[in-house]
Structures are given as C-alpha cells and as structure tokens.
Amino acid sequence: MMDTCKNIRMAERTTYKIGGPAEVMAFPETGNDVIELLKGSEISLVLGGGSNLLISDDGISGMTLNLGKTFLGINLEPMGKLDVLVRAGASVNLTKLASHAMEAGLSGLEFAHGIPGLLGGALVMNAGAFGNEIKDILHDVTVITVDGKEKKLHGDELDFGYRHSSFPKKCVIKEASIRLARANPELIRQRMGVIQRKRKLHQPLNAFSAGSVFKNPKNKYAGRLIETARLKGEQIGKAQISQLHANFIVNLGGASSQDVYGLIRMVENRVLEEFGVKLEREIKLVGEFKEIL
Ligand SMILES: Cc1cc2nc3c(=O)[nH]c(=O)nc-3n(C[C@H](O)[C@H](O)[C@H](O)COP(=O)(O)OP(=O)(O)OC[C@H]3O[C@@H](n4cnc5c(N)ncnc54)[C@H](O)[C@@H]3O)c2cc1C
Structure with missing residues (x-):
C-alpha cells in the first residue's frame, strides 16, 4: 500500500532546510505505483534529493512525488573487456554510486562524489563538476511519461547542455545506465580525494545551501x-x-x-x-x- 501524506514540511527534505509544506506527498514504492499516480493525478513536483531546489515559504500546492523509497537498485554488466555498464535506480545517491563504482574499480564518476543529489536529479540537471558532466557517461535512461508509459531513451536521443536536459515534459526518471571504464581503485580513490579537497576548500559545505545559485555565463564565472x-x-x-x-x-x-x-x-x-x-x-x-x- 503506497503512503500519501498531507502537509509535509519541505524544509526537512531539501538541503537548504527551508520551504513550506507540500500539500500532498506521495511515496511510491514501485514503478507501478508511479504509473498509477501519473495516470490519476497531476504532479506538481518530482522530488529527488532536494539539493537544487528553493521551495517557497508558502509550500507546494497539489501533489509532490517523493521517490526516496523507489528505484534503489544497482547492477553491473560487463561491456567488453574494458567497460562496465552500471544500471542504477533514479533514487540512488550520486555520492554512494561514485563510491560503489570506485570499490568495483570503475572510473568515470569521480567528479560526482560530493554532489548531494540522486541519480534522477543529476540527469535532469546534467550535473557536473571539474570539467565532467553526467551526460558524458550516460548510456540510456528509462522514464515513465505523463501518460504512464515506460520508455527507454538512448543517451544520444537526448539533448543535454550546461545544467540542462531535454527529458519529455513532466516525466519521471526511473533508472539509467552509465558506462564506466575499468581502472585501478586506488587511483580512483586518489582522484576523488583531490576533488573532495577542492570542494572543501572552495565551497561552504558546513552551511545549508543548494550549491551554485547561478550558471556561469559564457567565458565568465x-x-x-x-x-x-x-x-x-x-x-x-x-x-x-x-x-x-x-x-x-x-x-x-x-x-x-x-x-x-x-x-x-x-x-x-x-x-x-x-x-x-x-x-x-x-x-x-x-x-x-x-x-x-
Ligand atoms: C553543497 C552542494 C554542492 C553541489 N555541487 C554541485 C556540483 O558540483 N555540480 C552540480 O551539477 N550540482 C551541484 N549541486 C546541486 C545539486 O546537488 C545537483 O543539481 C543535483 O544533481 C540535484 O539532484 P537532486 O536529486 O537533489 O534533485 P532535486 O533538487 O530534488 O531536483 C532537481 C530537479 O530534478 C527533478 N527531478 C529529480 N529527480 C527526478 C526524477 N527521478 N525524475 C524526474 N525529475 C526529477 C526535480 O523535479 C527538479 O526539477 C550541489 C548542491 C549542494 C547543496
């Protein structure tokens, strides 16, 4: 039985720790729950990790879909001798996924370590850091469209830009496959360490925020x-x-x-x-x- 609750404080569900209540929040547990919800109601917000959101003090009217309990699997599938396809649910935490890849000796996701979102949110935002973006390693994505249909999209069918993506309007991302390369886990760990130190040095990580507020204009910061x-x-x-x-x-x-x-x-x-x-x-x-x- 899927949970739905009224008046859920968004401040507890965003990295900003602010935001008024969601009028209704649904906690689907399966893909079918999501399909039923999409068929039956208009969704105001699909919530991932809440790390790129500023929610109004007045809250969100209508239904917020909280995917925190859904789509949490990770599977590895070899792709030739050098690469591995990592299929992960949209609610897998990006930093955990990067650590998982590192432990499995898979390189390509080091940049994502420290980004406090979930895989689905990272794809919508085309999250990136230190010259890398999630689109560069994306193989395919499975989405559930507003009419409740599941659709698999190849990475190159989608148009990505700087913190921009072109997913079908109001779709829910269910899972994605990313292509990573086999590498020495120790080297991956070192690269992640360098990135982590840069973040600590230049970003206010001990305060509540949603990361960078503005995109960098062309050739400017x-x-x-x-x-x-x-x-x-x-x-x-x-x-x-x-x-x-x-x-x-x-x-x-x-x-x-x-x-x-x-x-x-x-x-x-x-x-x-x-x-x-x-x-x-x-x-x-x-x-x-x-x-x-
Ligand atoms: C300290 C800090 C550091 C950060 N550093 C970086 C960085 O280096 N690089 C970077 O790119 N970003 C960074 N961010 C911003 C943020 O973490 C990313 O944008 C992240 O990808 C957002 O993911 P999320 O799951 O939190 O998405 P949310 O904030 O929950 O949602 C973002 C958007 O995605 C949509 N969405 C989320 N999940 C789904 C889904 N499954 N299906 C459909 N739509 C969905 C939401 O509706 C919303 O439109 C940082 C944030 C913080 C707080």
Whole structure:
C-alpha cells in the first residue's frame, strides 16, 4: 500500500532546510505505483534529493512525488573487456554510486562524489563538476511519461547542455545506465580525494545551501561577477551570500525562502547594472515568491 501524506514540511527534505509544506506527498514504492499516480493525478513536483531546489515559504500546492523509497537498485554488466555498464535506480545517491563504482574499480564518476543529489536529479540537471558532466557517461535512461508509459531513451536521443536536459515534459526518471571504464581503485580513490579537497576548500559545505545559485555565463564565472559587485557577505534575514564562494547563498539557520529569493534578486539586479550580464539561475524555484521593489 503506497503512503500519501498531507502537509509535509519541505524544509526537512531539501538541503537548504527551508520551504513550506507540500500539500500532498506521495511515496511510491514501485514503478507501478508511479504509473498509477501519473495516470490519476497531476504532479506538481518530482522530488529527488532536494539539493537544487528553493521551495517557497508558502509550500507546494497539489501533489509532490517523493521517490526516496523507489528505484534503489544497482547492477553491473560487463561491456567488453574494458567497460562496465552500471544500471542504477533514479533514487540512488550520486555520492554512494561514485563510491560503489570506485570499490568495483570503475572510473568515470569521480567528479560526482560530493554532489548531494540522486541519480534522477543529476540527469535532469546534467550535473557536473571539474570539467565532467553526467551526460558524458550516460548510456540510456528509462522514464515513465505523463501518460504512464515506460520508455527507454538512448543517451544520444537526448539533448543535454550546461545544467540542462531535454527529458519529455513532466516525466519521471526511473533508472539509467552509465558506462564506466575499468581502472585501478586506488587511483580512483586518489582522484576523488583531490576533488573532495577542492570542494572543501572552495565551497561552504558546513552551511545549508543548494550549491551554485547561478550558471556561469559564457567565458565568465558567476561567483567572480558577484564578488566584483561587492556582494560577498550581503545578508537578508538569515540568508547570506557566502563569504567563501559568492555563487552560493547560504542559510545561516532560520532563513526563509523569501530571504534567499531577496538575495537572488539583489544579485541579478546588481550584476546586470554593473556588468550588463543577465545571470541565469541554476537552482530551481518552486512555488510563489514576493517581488520586493
Ligand atoms: C553543497 C552542494 C554542492 C553541489 N555541487 C554541485 C556540483 O558540483 N555540480 C552540480 O551539477 N550540482 C551541484 N549541486 C546541486 C545539486 O546537488 C545537483 O543539481 C543535483 O544533481 C540535484 O539532484 P537532486 O536529486 O537533489 O534533485 P532535486 O533538487 O530534488 O531536483 C532537481 C530537479 O530534478 C527533478 N527531478 C529529480 N529527480 C527526478 C526524477 N527521478 N525524475 C524526474 N525529475 C526529477 C526535480 O523535479 C527538479 O526539477 C550541489 C548542491 C549542494 C547543496
């Protein structure tokens, strides 16, 4: 029997630790549960790890699909002598998947270690770091479309860009296969260690956030523009433009989503005024926010 609950606090389900209630949240346990839900109701949000979301203080009306209990398997299938196809459920944690690959002596997912999302969210966002993106290792994806049909898509049927993907509208990603190369586990561990140290050095990992707020404009760094606009450390309520990395807006504890939104608008206006650059948001805003003039 699938659980559905009312008024679930989103603050407990996002890395920002903010956001009002989801009116209804469904916790499907199987692919069939997802199919039934898609056939029977309109879904407002498919929730992965909640690590790229700013949810309004007023919450989310309608139904949120929480896939945390669904699609958790990992299977390895050799592909010739050198490669292995790793088939994983959409709710597998990306960092755990990267560790699993490392232990199996499989290289290609090192960059994803430390990204706090799930595989489905990583595919929607085409998550990436340090010059790599998930699209580069993607083999195929199985999705459930809005009309409740399962469809397998080959990686090259999909159009990916920088933190952008082209999945069918409102589909649910069920699982994906990624192609990894056999390599020495110790070398993989070392590469992951280097990446982890870089993250710790340059990102405010001890504060609540949703990672980079803005995409880097072509040939520019959003963080550098924000810093040059003298916005580092700016605060609204308990939300702050990180002192460590200006493209992170952190919740110091007790911030509202509206506080974060206020800083987002401040950055957008100032960077446009000072440099003529219109920043594009990387994080996804869900629900209503007030425009402060
Ligand atoms: C400290 C920190 C560091 C970060 N570093 C990086 C980084 O280096 N690189 C990077 O790219 N990102 C980074 N991020 C951002 C974030 O972790 C990624 O965007 C991640 O891929 C989001 O995955 P998620 O499962 O949390 O998705 P969510 O935030 O839950 O959702 C993101 C989007 O995907 C959709 N979605 C999620 N799962 C599914 C599914 N199964 N089917 C259909 N739609 C789905 C949601 O509806 C939403 O539109 C960082 C975030 C934090 C907090």
